[in-house]
Amino acid sequence: MLPQLIELCYRKGIRDAVLCPGSRSAPLTLAFARHGKIRCRTISDERSAAFMALGIAQASKQPVALVCTSGSAAYNFAPAVAEAYFQQIPLVVFTADRPAEWIDQLDGQTIRQGELYGKHVKKYFELPQDYVHPDARWHANRIINDAINLATSDNQGPVHVNAPFREPLYNIDPPSNTLVRVVDKWHPHSSLTDASLQELVSELKSFRRILIVAGQQDYDAPLLKTLRQLHEHTSWVMAGDILSNLHGLSFFCRSTDAFLGQLTTADKSTLQPDLLITFGKSVIAKNLKLFLRAYPAKQHWHLQAQGESADTFQQLNRIIPVAANVFFQHLLHQTIPKGDKVYEEQWTSFETLARTTIKRFLDKQDGGEFKLIYQVMTNLPKGCHLHLANSMSVRYANHIGLSADREDIVVYANRGTSGIDGCTSTATGHAWVTKAPVVLITGDLAFFYDRNAFWHNYATPNLRVVLINNHGGIIFNLIDGPARQPEAPEFFITEQKLNARSLAREFNLAYYDVSEELSTFFGASEQACILEIEGSQEANKKIFEEFRHNLKQTYGA
Incomplete structure (x- = not known):
C-alpha cells in the first residue's frame, strides 16, 4: 500500500x-x-x-x-x-x-x-x-x-x-500500477462583491492621510505593478521592511526603523494616518510598530484572503478577505480619493533624509561589520535570493535596504518564530532547488549553532555564506537591558573564540576572508563558499552607537 x-x-x-x-x-x-x-x-x-x-x-x-x-x-x-x-x-x-x-x-x-x-x-x-x-x-x-x-x-x-509500523520493516510492496484515487481541492479566488466594494470606496472618500504598510511576503511582480499604478493615481504613502520585497518601488518608505525612533512628538503626529491598510506577515521595524500603536489610525483595514488575522498594531477593525493585489486592482477601477500631498511629502522627506544619512555614514566608514554588510548588499549578484539570519544580520540589512533598481533580488528570512536555529539549513535547502545564487548573511552564533547545515552529500555550488563573526551575540551589547548587566558577556553575549576556517576545511567549502575581492567570492565555484568577517564586539558596538547618534543629530532628537 x-x-x-x-x-x-x-x-x-x-x-x-x-x-x-x-x-x-x-x-x-x-x-x-x-x-x-x-x-x-x-x-x-x-x-x-x-x-x-x-x-x-x-x-x-x-x-x-x-x-x-x-x-x-x-x-x-x-x-x-x-x-x-x-x-x-x-x-x-x-x-x-x-x-x-x-x-x-x-x-x-x-x-x-x-x-x-x-x-x-x-x-x-x-x-x-x-x-x-x-x-x-x-x-x-x-x-x-x-x-x-x-x-x-x-x-x-x-x-x-x-x-x-509493525515488523518486519523491510518487506514493502513493489511499485504498483494500481489506480490511485486523487481528491483535488480547488482553491477559491476571493473577490469583493460590488456592494462591498462600493461601501469601501464610499468610506475611502472620508480619508486623506492614507498609509499602506506591508509585512513579510514573497516577491510578487503583479502586486508591484499595481502599487506603482495606485501611487501614480493617489500618492498614498507605502511603507515596510526589506522583507516586504517591495524595494522595487522607488517611493517605498523602507527606512522607518531609522527615522521613526528619532522624531519629536510633533513630527510623529504629522505622520499619523487617518486610514491604515496592511497586508503581509510580520514587520521587523520595532519603531514602526511602536509608532502605529502610539498614533493609531481612525480605521485599520487588513487584507488577507484566508485564515486568522493578527492585530499587531492594536487597532484592527476590519479584515478584508482578499489578496492585496486583488483589492488594489479593484480600487484602480473606481473613483478613489487622492492622498494628502503634504502628508506624502512629510513621509518622503523623512525617508529621503534617512537614506541619505545612512549612505553618508556607511560611505565614510573604513571598516566594521555594518560597512561590510553594506558592501556585500551593494554588490549582490544579479537575480540572487538573499537569506538574512535572525538577530543583528536582518536588522543591519533592514537599515541598509535595497535600491529600486535591485528588484531582481528576492529576500527571505525565518521571521515566523525569528529563531537563529535553522537559518543556514533553510538557505541550504533553498539552494538545492534553484539555479539562482543564494546568499546568506549570518552572525556567528546562528552560524555555529546550525553547522550541520553542511553535513550532507549534496552539491551547493550556488550557496554563498557571509559570516559576521564578532565572537558572540552582539545584539545583547546593543540593547539597553542586557548591555547594562555585569553578567552580559557570559550569560547573554555568550562569547566564543571559533572561526570558520576549520569548519570550511572539514566540510569542503571554499573559504574567503575580508581581504579578498567580493567579485571573486561571488564568482563561479564548484562548492559552497564562506566569506568570514571577523571583528571585535567593542569596535562594532562603537560604530553602531555612532550610527544611532548620527540619526539623532540628523532629526534633532
Whole structure:
C-alpha cells in the first residue's frame, strides 16, 4: 500500500522529500526512494533536515515531504515545524511510530507521538497500522489526500502524518500500477462583491492621510505593478521592511526603523494616518510598530484572503478577505480619493533624509561589520535570493535596504518564530532547488549553532555564506537591558573564540576572508563558499552607537 500512497504524494504535487535515516521509518524511506520521480535527500540531523525541507518548500512553492524514525527524532523537527506554521509553508511531516500497543511499554525509541506538534501544525493525522482490510486502504488514501489538501490550501502550513509500523520493516510492496484515487481541492479566488466594494470606496472618500504598510511576503511582480499604478493615481504613502520585497518601488518608505525612533512628538503626529491598510506577515521595524500603536489610525483595514488575522498594531477593525493585489486592482477601477500631498511629502522627506544619512555614514566608514554588510548588499549578484539570519544580520540589512533598481533580488528570512536555529539549513535547502545564487548573511552564533547545515552529500555550488563573526551575540551589547548587566558577556553575549576556517576545511567549502575581492567570492565555484568577517564586539558596538547618534543629530532628537 505504501507505494500507492507515495505515488499519491507525487500526484498531489510533492516533488522533494527529505529523509532522516532510521529503522522504524524504513518502509517510508524505501517507498520514497524507490518511487523514481520524487527527489530524495538523506540528512542525519533531524533539526537541520526539517529546516532544509522548509527551504526547499520556500523556494519551490510546492509541498515537501519530511520523514523520520520514531522517538525523539520527531521532536527534533519541532523548531522548523513551528517556523513553517507561522510562515505558512507547506510541509508534510511523516513520523514513523511503533504500534499503539507498544506505547508506554518501555520499548526502545518509543514516545507519545500523537499530536506531537500541538497547535503548530494545521492538523494531525494517523495512518492505519495495517492495510489488510479494504477500508484501511481507503482510509489511508483519504488521509494523504486530506493532509496534502490541507497543507496547500487556505493559509498554507505543515501537517503531521504519524505512521505506525509493525515488523518486519523491510518487506514493502513493489511499485504498483494500481489506480490511485486523487481528491483535488480547488482553491477559491476571493473577490469583493460590488456592494462591498462600493461601501469601501464610499468610506475611502472620508480619508486623506492614507498609509499602506506591508509585512513579510514573497516577491510578487503583479502586486508591484499595481502599487506603482495606485501611487501614480493617489500618492498614498507605502511603507515596510526589506522583507516586504517591495524595494522595487522607488517611493517605498523602507527606512522607518531609522527615522521613526528619532522624531519629536510633533513630527510623529504629522505622520499619523487617518486610514491604515496592511497586508503581509510580520514587520521587523520595532519603531514602526511602536509608532502605529502610539498614533493609531481612525480605521485599520487588513487584507488577507484566508485564515486568522493578527492585530499587531492594536487597532484592527476590519479584515478584508482578499489578496492585496486583488483589492488594489479593484480600487484602480473606481473613483478613489487622492492622498494628502503634504502628508506624502512629510513621509518622503523623512525617508529621503534617512537614506541619505545612512549612505553618508556607511560611505565614510573604513571598516566594521555594518560597512561590510553594506558592501556585500551593494554588490549582490544579479537575480540572487538573499537569506538574512535572525538577530543583528536582518536588522543591519533592514537599515541598509535595497535600491529600486535591485528588484531582481528576492529576500527571505525565518521571521515566523525569528529563531537563529535553522537559518543556514533553510538557505541550504533553498539552494538545492534553484539555479539562482543564494546568499546568506549570518552572525556567528546562528552560524555555529546550525553547522550541520553542511553535513550532507549534496552539491551547493550556488550557496554563498557571509559570516559576521564578532565572537558572540552582539545584539545583547546593543540593547539597553542586557548591555547594562555585569553578567552580559557570559550569560547573554555568550562569547566564543571559533572561526570558520576549520569548519570550511572539514566540510569542503571554499573559504574567503575580508581581504579578498567580493567579485571573486561571488564568482563561479564548484562548492559552497564562506566569506568570514571577523571583528571585535567593542569596535562594532562603537560604530553602531555612532550610527544611532548620527540619526539623532540628523532629526534633532
